[in-house]
Amino acid sequence: MFEEAAYWTATVDGSGQTLSGGNGYTLHFPPGKLPPHDAFWSLTPTDTVGYMVDNPANRYSVGDRSALAHDADGSVDIYLQRQAPSGHEQNWLPIPPGNFKLMFRVYMPGAAILDGTYQLPRIVRAQ
Numbered sequence: 867m868f869e870e871a872a873y874w875t876a877t878v879d880g881s882g883q884t885l886s887g888g889n890g891y892t893l894h895f896p897p898g899k900l901p902p903h904d905a906f907w908s909l910t911p912t913d914t915v916g917y918m919v920d921n922p923a924n925r926y927s928v929g930d931r932s933a934l935a936h937d938a939d940g941s942v943d944i945y946l947q948r949q950a951p952s953g954h955e956q957n958w959l960p961i962p963p964g965n966f967k968l969m970f971r972v973y974m975p976g977a978a979i980l981d982g983t984y985q986l987p988r989i990v991r992a993q
Contacts (some may be wrong), residue, residue, distance in 0.1 A: 871973050874986060876929060876989060877968075878989075879989040881967075883991065886964065891990060892989075894942075895987055901976070902975065908970075910926060910968070911926075913967075919962035934956065946968075947960070956962045
């Protein structure tokens, strides 16, 4: 039931290119724009079939319970890449080496998700 959980899956970045562990990506949440919820949210990378892939950090998702660091302006950047980003390890989510997909889940989603006005940020490929 959508009132209890909302799910998004992505296999391409914001420019339509297939998500690949050969690249790094960023999700930028502007101040106050983390997913509204009454329970929790999580972001999980998987292989293209949907299985989690082992990584040396043993970190398989990030979410509202991850103690993510906020930027000075209150925004939050999540770094999706194979190696830990220097200075941003707290907001790092390791990704698989090959093509992968992202699962974004929000449990007990807030009104902006339920009414369709909330938009997840674009998945931006690092340059």
